[in-house]
Amino acid sequence: MQSVHIVSAYDEELKYLSKRIAAMGGHAERMVEQAITALVNADPGLAQKVIRDDAVLDEGQREIDDKAIIIIAKRQPMATDLREIVGAIRISADLERVGDLGKNVAKRVVAVTDGRQPTSLFRGLEALANLALTQLKEVLDVYASRSVDKIGFVRDRDDQIDAMYTSLFRELLTYMMEDPRNITPCTHLLFCAKNIERIGDHATNIAETIYYIVTGDQMPAERPKGDKTDQISLSATLPVK
Amino acid sequence: MADRGADDKGMAQAFATRLRNGRWPLLAGLVAILVVYVFAGISAYVLLPALALLLGAALLPAGVARQAGENGAAIEAIGLQRLSGEYLAAAVADPLIIFDRAATIVHANAAAFAAFGGIAPGISLALKFRAPEMQTLLDSVLSGDVASDVVDYTEKLPVERAYRVSASSVGHGTDLYVMVFKDQSETRRIDRMRADFIANASHELRTPLASISGFIETLRGPARNDPAARDQFLQIMQNQTGRMARLIDDLLSLSRLEMKPYLKPGTEVDLRQTVDGVIDSLAPLARENNVVIERDFAEGSLDVPGDRDELFQVFENLLENACKYGQSGGRVVVSIARSDADPEPGIDVTIRDFGPGIPEEHIPRITERFYRIDVETSRTQKGTGLGLSIVKHILTRHNARLSIRSEVGKGAAFSVHLPAH
Numbered sequence: 001m002q003s004v005h006i007v008s009a010y011d012e013e014l015k016y017l018s019k020r021i022a023a024m025g026g027h028a029e030r031m032v033e034q035a036i037t038a039l040v041n042a043d044p045g046l047a048q049k050v051i052r053d054d055a056v057l058d059e060g061q062r063e064i065d066d067k068a069i070i071i072i073a074k075r076q077p078m079a080t081d082l083r084e085i086v087g088a089i090r091i092s093a094d095l096e097r098v099g100d101l102g103k104n105v106a107k108r109v110v111a112v113t114d115g116r117q118p119t120s121l122f123r124g125l126e127a128l129a130n131l132a133l134t135q136l137k138e139v140l141d142v143y144a145s146r147s148v149d150k151i152g153f154v155r156d157r158d159d160q161i162d163a164m165y166t167s168l169f170r171e172l173l174t175y176m177m178e179d180p181r182n183i184t185p186c187t188h189l190l191f192c193a194k195n196i197e198r199i200g201d202h203a204t205n206i207a208e209t210i211y212y213i214v215t216g217d218q219m220p221a222e223r224p225k226g227d228k229t230d231q232i233s234l235s236a237t238l239p240v241k
Numbered sequence: 242m243a244d245r246g247a248d249d250k251g252m253a254q255a256f257a258t259r260l261r262n263g264r265w266p267l268l269a270g271l272v273a274i275l276v277v278y279v280f281a282g283i284s285a286y287v288l289l290p291a292l293a294l295l296l297g298a299a300l301l302p303a304g305v306a307r308q309a310g311e312n313g314a315a316i317e318a319i320g321l322q323r324l325s326g327e328y329l330a331a332a333v334a335d336p337l338i339i340f341d342r343a344a345t346i347v348h349a350n351a352a353a354f355a356a357f358g359g360i361a362p363g364i365s366l367a368l369k370f371r372a373p374e375m376q377t378l379l380d381s382v383l384s385g386d387v388a389s390d391v392v393d394y395t396e397k398l399p400v401e402r403a404y405r406v407s408a409s410s411v412g413h414g415t416d417l418y419v420m421v422f423k424d425q426s427e428t429r430r431i432d433r434m435r436a437d438f439i440a441n442a443s444h445e446l447r448t449p450l451a452s453i454s455g456f457i458e459t460l461r462g463p464a465r466n467d468p469a470a471r472d473q474f475l476q477i478m479q480n481q482t483g484r485m486a487r488l489i490d491d492l493l494s495l496s497r498l499e500m501k502p503y504l505k506p507g508t509e510v511d512l513r514q515t516v517d518g519v520i521d522s523l524a525p526l527a528r529e530n531n532v533v534i535e536r537d538f539a540e541g542s543l544d545v546p547g548d549r550d551e552l553f554q555v556f557e558n559l560l561e562n563a564c565k566y567g568q569s570g571g572r573v574v575v576s577i578a579r580s581d582a583d584p585e586p587g588i589d590v591t592i593r594d595f596g597p598g599i600p601e602e603h604i605p606r607i608t609e610r611f612y613r614i615d616v617e618t619s620r621t622q623k624g625t626g627l628g629l630s631i632v633k634h635i636l637t638r639h640n641a642r643l644s645i646r647s648e649v650g651k652g653a654a655f656s657v658h659l660p661a662h
Contacts, residue, residue, distance in 0.1 A: 015343065018365070018368060019344070019368070021368075022367050022368040022371045022376075023367070023371065023373070023376050026370075026371025026372045026376060027373055030372060030373055033397055130398065134398050134399060137398055140368075141359050141369065143368060144364055144365060144369045145359050145361070145364055145369075147359075
């Protein structure tokens with residue numbers, strides 16, 4: 001990974017930092033996974049657990065911040081080391097946000113599953129969550145392997161997530177127009193979908209940070225943002241009573 | 242030559258071991274001889290043979306020991322010396338990862354590469370397996386509190402996999418640890434299938450029950466004084482109870498089949514007589530559906546080992562299906578033929594109908610429990626959705642094969658191949 005320092009304690013501190021990031025990443029992945037499972041299976045118990053688990057991520061982020069500041073103060077890091085440390089601070093902030101978004105999905109479980117909803121409502125959301133989680137998993141795998149040459153997949157996956165989100169948005173709007181009783185759960189599901197889409201964005205952010213840590217360059221310029229929900233309008237011809 | 246070399250090396254090693262083990266008595270002997278030499282003033286001619294004698298005595302038993310015993314220990318020692326950790330890891334079929342005190346991967350076997358990808362020596366294990374339970378496992382083993390630990394680890398993406406992961410330290414003071422993954426995905430899948438089956442079965446039972454209770458409500462309320470409606474409703478209720486009874490019968494025969502997994506050996510079944518019996522018993526159904534059953538039986542003895550009642554049920558289910566779903570064809574051909582060309586000689590019983598046929602995409606799945614191609618037709622034909630899975634179950638017990646050929650619009654042929662002996 002990095003070259004060996006004369007003070008081996010310095011190496012250990014850097015290693016500890018990346019280990020904490022990995023642990024936070026694992027926690028965030030698990031939280032999002034469980035939030036979706038709780039939503040699909042209408043399991044408020046699991047949702048409560050997810051909400052409680054968020055504290056672990058907050059704690060993790062604070063610890064990484066503290067440790068990083070201390071290392072900077074004590075060791076006066078340069079080049080790769082400095083990028084590594086600043087990167088850790090940024091990644092941990094992203095992961096903490098991912099956890100918050102997962103927690104927000106979990107909070108909506110009770111409201112969405114209040115009446116019995118048909119599972120078809122959740123199919124699309126599950127698929128979207130799978131895409132976002134795959135994105136997060138692959139990005140964190142790159143953090144472990146440091147093989148940034150393969151990081152191009154992040155962009156492609158991002159496009160898929162945007163396309164899926166757009167189609168899900170349209171689908172949920174249709175359900176709401178079909179039957180006004182669907183409006184409550186579908187509105188919550190729209191927020192859940194938005195949250196999951198945001199998780200994908202944070203994963204992309206993390207990928208950019210990793211690219212910067214390893215190469216020292218910024219990732220090539222961002223292409224225009226792709227979700228088209230801002231243009232969706234279903235012209236509703238409401239039945240006249 | 243190589244063997245010889247190894248033998249010589251082993252011999253030399255045994256000598257070295259012998260000398261090392263006997264170093265204190267040897268030293269004492271040497272000192273004693275020197276003391277006698279210095280103080281008693283004996284000439285050097287006596288000293289040299291005495292020393293030679295001591296050395297000879299020290300080396301002699303090594304050869305004797307080799308011949309006399311310790312053979313097992315010697316084989317183990319020599320064998321283990323040839324054993325490399327890498328070969329051992331490669332020989333393990335489960336994913337196996339060796340890592341050091343900093344949780345950095347030292348070596349991973351081919352199974353681990355295939356299962357997880359993206360692992361190479363030098364990568365941190367804690368960064369690769371980020372799930373909280375894996376972090377706990379690593380922490381507990383690396384801290385040295387416990388020598389080994391086990392957790393259940395599930396991966397959702399890209400495909401769902403479940404592992405039982407055990408980690409333990411390797412030897413003493415090597416600072417190496419090993420992690421082995423036991424794949425549990427298959428067991429999980431079977432558990433889920435069982436749960437699905439119960440859910441399906443209760444769903445199948447609840448549908449007729451709901452309809453019966455609905456009609457009872459109507460009979461006690463609005464239709465109380467309407468004899469015509471009452472008759473009609475009672476008829477429907479009777480059909481529904483009949484359906485539930487059939488379903489329960491089928492469920493019971495399935496569970497009976499599962500209770501006794503092996504067939505009683507030694508009984509022979511005459512297929513000609515069995516199939517004739519089936520055709521006779523289904524004659525009323527065939528008449529009702531306007532279907533003619535044609536026979537095309539081979540000459541000679543048609544005996545196969547098997548259970549008569551079970552095989553009767555197989556052909557009954559198949560012929561019943563042919564009469565019901567191939568009704569539009571107007572005829573069903575039952576043929577029995579000997580097939581010797583097959584790698585496994587035996588007897589083929591084929592039941593062919595000339596109805597609408599089965600679309601290709603359904604064929605692999607129609608023996609699944611409660612799998613229906615067309616729910617409506619199945620309901621009107623009083624199907625339970627279990628007939629073909631019972632057939633498949635019985636045939637598996639007979640080491641027999643069911644093959645289904647069908648062309649849409651031309652009918653379907655269900656062929657049972659029963660091994661002769």
